[in-house]
Amino acid sequence: MKRFKGLISAPVRRSVAMPLIFGLATIVAAPTVEAVTINAVDILNGRVDVNQDNATNGADNLNNVALWCDVAAPTRVDIIAGRVDVNENNVIDVDDDLSDCDLTDENAAGKPATNQVDITNGGVNVNEVGGVDAADDAFDIQLFVLP
Secondary structure (H helix, E strand, C coil): CCCCCCCCCCCCCCCHHHHHHHHHHHHHHHCCCCEEEEEEEEEEECCEEEECCCCCCCCCCEEEEEECCCCCCCCEEEECCEEEEEECCCCCCCCCCCEEEEEEEECCCEEEEEEEEEEECCCEEEECCCCCCCCCCHHHEEHHHHH
C-alpha cells in the first residue's frame, strides 16, 4: 500500500491555521445582528411627536431609544404617548428625569447639530429654562433606536 503525502508540501503551523479555523467557525455560527435604526421625530410643547403628524397622542410610541445624558453611557428609554419613560416601567411620573441629554437634529442647511435638553417628569425641556411648556419645540430630531 502506498502512502500519500498531503497536498501541501510545506508544513502548516498551528499558530497560523488555528485562528483562521476558529474565525471561520465563528462567522458561520454567529447570530444575525440587527442594526440600530434612526427615527426622525419632532418635539412639540415638550412632547415627542414620533409619527410627525403635528400632534402628540397615544399613537406616539417608540421603544428602546438611546439617549446620551450627563456625558455618560447611553440610557435606554421608551416613549409612551409622546412622553419619555426613563425607567421603562410603563408609567410616566416624577421619576422620569434626565439632565443634559444630547439630541441631534438637522439644521436649515441639512447638517447635523446637537441640542442639549433635560427630561423633566417625562417631558422634554428643550430650552432648559423653567419647566416643560409651549416654548419647548424642536424639529427633525434624530433618535437612535436599539434593536
